[in-house]
Amino acid sequence: MNINQYLLSIFQDSLKKINISSDIDIQFDIPRNKEHGDLSTNLAMKLSKELKRSPQDIAQNIVASLNYDKTYIDRIDIAGGFINIKFSQQYYIQQLTNIIAQKKNYGRSNKYSGKSVNVEYVSANPTGLLHLGHGRNAAIGDTLANLYDWTGWKVTREYYFNNAGNQMNNLTKSIYSRYMQILKDENFPFPEDGYHGEYVKTIAEELIKIHKSNLAEGSKNDLAIIKKFGEEWCFDKIKHTLSRMKIKQDVFYNEDSLYKDGKIDTLLNDLESKGLSYKKDGAVWLKFSQLGLENDRVIVKSTGEPTYRLPDIAYHKEKLLRGDDLVVDIFGADHIATIPDVLAGVRAIGLDNNRIKVIIHQFVTLMENGEQVKMSKRTGKSYTLDELLDDVGEDVVRFFLIMRGVNTHLEFDLSLAREQSDKNPVFYLQYAHARICSIFDKLAMQTIDSSKVDLSLLVEQNEINLIKQLILFPEILLSAMQKSEPHIVCEYLREVAAAFHIFYHDCRIIGTEEKLMNARLILSNATKVVLYNGLSILGVTSPQKM
């Protein structure tokens, strides 16, 4: 039974009975102060103005004609203008049984079943290694995809890449230069905007192992070999890093296929025939000014190469035509400018851009001993995601990268992350899980059959508080998904862990009277289920021991 729906229906009945017809939205909130009950509504205060009566008066009227099931609702009373609702112990026990019954599926909902979503994230070109920014993108994208999955969506995880453009040529030239520097002449010129990272030297060294000096001439064919080698090398590393992050994407979409399949040409023709493009200074311009934007922009350069806008629009067209109900992009704040262009472009060719949802996340700054660690693309000095994973571990990385709202700048505190101690927030959650496992370990039990246990023995405030936390889980996942804010799950799990630690501290399990022990074991097991499921959504492991 869904308690919110039930409450909604009895309140609507009550309003009908006392002849208040209003399309007012009835909302139930969890009061900050626990003494105010488990849920409260400000309905009476909202109606006050419309009805020109005092909130207290209206509230009394509503409550007097409320007809509710006393087995689940203990009482409903009035405080100021608020109507406060308190659930019965039996309600909590029934919910607890439900958690145990659903186990690994507890938290899943079917609210969005039948809908499908494509989530595109990471999408780094194979021109280098993943760094911290990609890490945040990856963690947010993957966690969101998990949240879509848990709320009923059919999910496709996608990675979009370009192995053909300027950037790739630049990498090729950079590798070639390092190759020549090692083999022939240490002063061999390095491309002006080349990739300075150490990894380029590594690629060159590995290239030499295989091809010796056979590529020294730098012919078109030689460069093609270098390009392919570089691309594969980078992709291997990227995929390896992602697998460490527990990320596996379903589709790797190559931008080049947009050209090969003629989708770019089709789009160009389409735009031209609609009179939305024109030639000027040897370039093709798109009339964004007719699409509600400020300025027209170049979509094909005078060199004949398209700018990023054209393939981006074609790619989104392609994704929309696949028929998913929702197409989600995860972008860093530096990509903000492309979004209006793509949306306008897609709308221009008659597609519904409301199906595109763009999540923008702000940057990550790496802090060490209270100082910012500077990164530089120019000198190649950077801290790669792989190095970070080596340094602090997979669980810490995944957790730290989503524990803040996507709109906030994320300060990644290396010193804190490295610390294997109580200061580190991930361990707080994992520790709660490990503690529960150790109880069952001690008793040499795997789990416990709830059907034979009298859960009505759970009457302590700390026990009820813990149950209250646990039953929020499905709603939390829905809310995190709807708001596209994975950090909501982090906050929630911290509260679950806190409620458990308090319970654990105050309520002994082993050594108490057997019936009570069994009831508490059920509660512990339910906590374990929530922690495990929640952490797995975040891509974090739940250790048995710590």
Place this chain on the structure above:
RNA sequence: GCGCCGGUAGCUCAGCUGGAUAGAGCAUCAGCCUUCUAAGCUGAGGGCCACUGGUUCGAAUCCAGUCCGGCGUGCCA
């Protein structure tokens, strides 16, 4: 200049579809282990919610303006 994001405790951040006394972690201080993991628990101090005005019975939350910080504003992606 314009656009997007942010400004809440010493630090890092929740809270932002308006509600009751503004929260958490870290840091500081004071307590709790002969019984299930002290990576835990209990308590204390710490706030002009950037500023000004407006809307409202009620504003950290909504609106307008101002100030500060980040990102963007390419025939780069």
